[in-house]
Amino acid sequence: MVTEKDVISVASLADITLTREEEALFAHQFTTILRYFDVLDTVSGVEYDNTGEVNILREDDVQESLPRELVLSNVPSSEDGYFKAPRVM
């Protein structure tokens, strides 16, 4: 059973605001969905097998990148060639 309090707590973790109506609706929907996911509790005796899988990493060498003006072309707010972001603290 997922409560509205649980929904508010996850919304805060996920950095998403919800309306009051959504808090109640999501609590109800999450309860139904998580109940369906409970079938995974019966999975046993199987481990994820990643044998044969290898990381293929490129050398960390400098490659050509997009010009700064192109990167900033979609930026809603910039200053002196930098992204302008809200203050963190």
Add this chain to the structure above:
Amino acid sequence: MDQVFRFEPKDRYNAFITTRNDVPFGEGSLSGIPLAVKDNISTAGIPTTCGSAILEGYIPPYDAHVISCILREGCALVGKTNMDEFGMGTTTENSAFGPTLNPADISRVPGGSSGGSAAAVAAGMVPIALGTDTGGSIRCPSAFCGIVGMKPTYGRVSRYGLVAYANSLELIGPMARSVQDVSLLLKVISAYDPRDATMTDRPYLHTPAAKVAGCRIGVPEEFFGSGVDPKVASVVWDAIERLEGMGAEIVTCRMPSMAYALAAYYVICMSEASSNLARFDGVRYGPPADTRKTWHESYSDRRGTGFGAEVRRRIMLGTFALSSGYYGKYYAKAQAARQMVRDDFQRLFSEVDLLAGPTMPTVAFRLGEKTDPLSMYLSDILTVPANLAGIPAISIPCGEVEGMPVGLQIMGPRFHDENVIDAAFAYELEGRS
């Protein structure tokens, strides 16, 4: 590029988000062919919205690898198609640009999430289109609209420039009215690209040959489980019997991991989405964040208003599944279940060459019919296994139920896209009559 294609579609189905009228094209194997692209694939200079308000006004500064491929072959890129926001949906109703309608019946959905591409092809507005498939998003709308659509083997098409939703599951693939056109487009987009680290240099260079005689085709009982509409099941069984009539050997088999596949798929795709969609912060693109507020407040507000309900549900459930105390219960178990699905396919493909069954358990839903999220998720049960295992799967039209198209799904082992195409081509040539 000196030639121009004039594109003036009557888009009665809301298939497109963006269209271009005078479209330049060049020489090549797709010279002058109008091609539509799902709106989560980056196109330099052409808006790319992912069906979301959070990317309003965004114009990518670069092309996805597949876009470079199709332009190099001379196609006319006529527009960007409607989709469920970020690919999250089975109906194309979860779009900030309104729902797409099914050309076969405008009171019904086209399926999703590549519903705009499917409708554009089915309505004859374009002969070929690109879609993306994370859990069935090419095959579902192909089945619902009565066209051919394929999810290639994971690693066979570069995801560079595809706006990420669930990296370990999703792939770009071709949609068309014939198997030959699907094959032609796959040939163009499978060119090797080192910018996608999960890509392998095994380009698809095949020309379809109608070949199904002597082929062993497995039919897992679970593909005709209780959720499958008996009328759809009957049409698909008829199609499988026609394959048998053409010389294929039909073998019934079991796939026990089907009991876990859907839950595993949703836990994994939501978890990956919660991480991938963190980038939409209102700082680098899209409508601006409020810089007078703190980061946390501004970011939460931007995402609260910019994302639709289904996207927020998936991000939150993914955040929950990865959170401390629940990781073992959900994410770790989902990965174990994913391994069971892989193991099942490996065992089955040691006994048979291909697998067949319905693409979707029902025909297209009516608009507004699926209001409960879980009931919408359940309709993906037959398409998600191929994504969990990374195997190739195609949907081809195989008949109708009450005037609505039904899709036959054929799957093969990893990197056997050629065999899947050949069987589908054989069915298309001989089986449909």
